[in-house]
Amino acid sequence: GIQVEQSPPDLILQEGANSTLRCNFSDSVNNLQWFHQNPWGQLINLFYIPSGTKQNGRLSATTVATERYSLLYISSSQTTDSGVYFCAVGGSSGSRLTFGEGTQLTVNP
Amino acid sequence: DTAVSQTPKYLVTQMGNDKSIKCEQNLGHDTMYWYKQDSKKFLKIMFSYNNKELIINETVPNRFSPKSPDKAHLNLHINSLELGDSAVYFCASSHARGPYTFGSGTRLTVV
Numbered sequence: 001g002i003q004v005e006q007s008p009p010d011l012i013l014q015e016g017a018n019s020t021l022r023c024n025f026s027d028s029v030n031n032l033q034w035f036h037q038n039p040w041g042q043l044i045n046l047f048y049i050p051s052g053t054k055q056n057g058r059l060s061a062t063t064v065a066t067e068r069y070s071l072l073y074i075s076s077s078q079t080t081d082s083g084v085y086f087c088a089v090g091g092s093s094g095s096r097l098t099f100g101e102g103t104q105l106t107v108n109p
Numbered sequence: 110d111t112a113v114s115q116t117p118k119y120l121v122t123q124m125g126n127d128k129s130i131k132c133e134q135n136l137g138h139d140t141m142y143w144y145k146q147d148s149k150k151f152l153k154i155m156f157s158y159n160n161k162e163l164i165i166n167e168t169v170p171n172r173f174s175p176k177s178p179d180k181a182h183l184n185l186h187i188n189s190l191e192l193g194d195s196a197v198y199f200c201a202s203s204h205a206r207g208p209y210t211f212g213s214g215t216r217l218t219v220v
Contacts, residue, residue, distance in 0.1 A: 043211040099152040
């Protein structure tokens with residue numbers, strides 16, 4: 001199956017800093033999603049982005065499918081951005097998503 | 110509210126018991142999933158149903174049995190619970206290969 005590797009595994013920032021999270025995957029995909037799991041455990045869908053670039057407020061994401069990676073950018077980070085960010089990908093097998101191990105982000109005031 | 114709702118949110122039970130977790134979505138999605146999140150926060154798919162038909166059945170013990178009475182509901186029944194079943198179980202739904210919406214999770218603790 002597809003392998004998904006996220007980096008860095010842990011990231012600590014001061015409020016206001018910018019950051020880039022990376023997701024590498026081992027095979028071609030037709031589905032890629034980014035999720036945020038907040039400290040209360042809720043999984044929130046941030047982006048559905050199998051290719052191209054999208055922006056939503058302070059967050060943006062870019063997927064370069066031909067080079068098998070995706071990036072999540074967080075600008076002007078806030079303490080509420082803390083949590084775990086997951087990248088999940090799906091290939092030709094259908095709707096199944098394979099998750100990476102996540103990036104644990106801590107934003108300090 | 111449009112959402113994926115799971116019940117119960119917490120479940121504490123003794124080894125050997127049988128328990129069920131229920132999931133309902135009102136988003137009109139055709140595909141529903143069960144994922145298991147372990148203590149290291151790793152998320153792994155267990156089952157998926159599309160329009161009440163089982164389409165993904167990962168290698169999980171056959172003590173776990175999903176049931177989908179209609180495309181808006183997907184329940185998970187677990188027989189003879191073991192300590193290692195302790196985890197957070199998430200239900201999710203999507204339209205085909207579209208964006209997932211997750212429920213809030215059920216934290217299962219087996220004692």
